[in-house]
Amino acid sequence: MTEFWLGAGLLLVAALGFLLIPTLRGHRQQQEEDRTALNVALYQERVAELSGQAQAGVLDAEQLQQGRAEAARELLADTASAEPGAQRKLGIAVPVALAVVLPLAALALYLHFGAADQVRLTQEFAQPPATMAQMTERLERAVQAQPDSAESLYFLGRAYMADQRPADAAKVYARAVALAGRQPELLGQWAQALYFAHDKQWSPQLQALTDEALQSDPNEVTSLGLLGIAAFEGQRYQEAIDFWQRLLAQLPAQDSSRAALQGGIDRAADKLRAGGATPEVKVGLKVRVELAAALKGKVRAEDTVFIFARASQGPGMPLAAKRVTVAQLPIDVVLSDADAMVAQMKLSDAGQVQLVARVSRSGQPTQGEWIGQSAPVASDTQATQHLIIDSPDS
Structure with a gap:
């Protein structure tokens, strides 16, 4: 040079x-x-x-x-x-x-x-790292080369957490928030790093960070998981169950972390029973959604699919809903109170509901091109319900 x-x-x-x-x-x-x-x-x-x-x-x-x-x-x-x-x-x-x-x-x-150093770093990233330490070292160099890159800081923080270095992770997440703004995912990751960096001691700062994250995104997964951990450590087992069930509802059926999360819910329930209390475990409606073979050439992979439950009698407004894409079909989802559109209208309060899956190219939940609907079912049904999208949406 x-x-x-x-x-x-x-x-x-x-x-x-x-x-x-x-x-x-x-x-x-x-x-x-x-x-x-x-x-x-x-x-x-x-x-x-x-x-x-x-x-x-x-x-x-x-x-x-x-x-x-x-x-x-x-x-x-x-x-x-x-x-x-x-x-x-x-x-x-x-x-x-x-x-x-x-x-x-x-x-x-x-x-x-x-910028020869950045060129060499790019060439290194083209090759998979042999160890976690090598990946962390590469990310550290990437941050040195681009100190104003929030993306590099985010991934470095994840690497530090995987390497059991939460204090270092907290520092880089703080920098990422300063650069990228107070995005819910960054706030959740920052709070999690601070929690483990301070020996799992809850603080007003952590409460403020998780509250802010969930206010912007009620389904922010890191905050939900962290609040569940903090509640369990504080022996507030019903709170832990509630937070973890909300998190469980966000995870895909094939997600490997579902088993561990369900194990945590079961342990919290056992703790409640051991203390003479009855746990409130809300499982929700399990639904498998598929696309009819005849429609596969008529939809696009990026088309939106709305999956929701609405009361069989009364307003047609969804009680619980999820949004996916055609590319994700077939898919297994769980509809629960955590997916409520309005806090005062809960799936668990409904007697019977109808399940609906709608393909909407415009991304509007109230109108689409194709639809699949079920017969009325009880809102506390445990068996998996099957929906096939096969009819024009009138």
């Missing part, structure tokens, strides 16, 4: 000397303008050629830098040995404009071609 800066610096000094000194001395005639322009054009052509060779893999980053430095030195030598030629006067505007443009152009070339 030193050779590049030396060559670029010398080039800028020479250019400024040729452009500004004559102007400051009273606009004396400029010499060798045509030849200088030709030399600059040849220099730019050489830089472009070297860049093309680097992209093709012929040159590595170090060879690319050396080649650009050599081209800069050749340009200086050609300019210094130039013979007097055609002369004409330049106004002050042109030299001053070029004096500003040339440094900016040099900076642009460096930013585009000169």
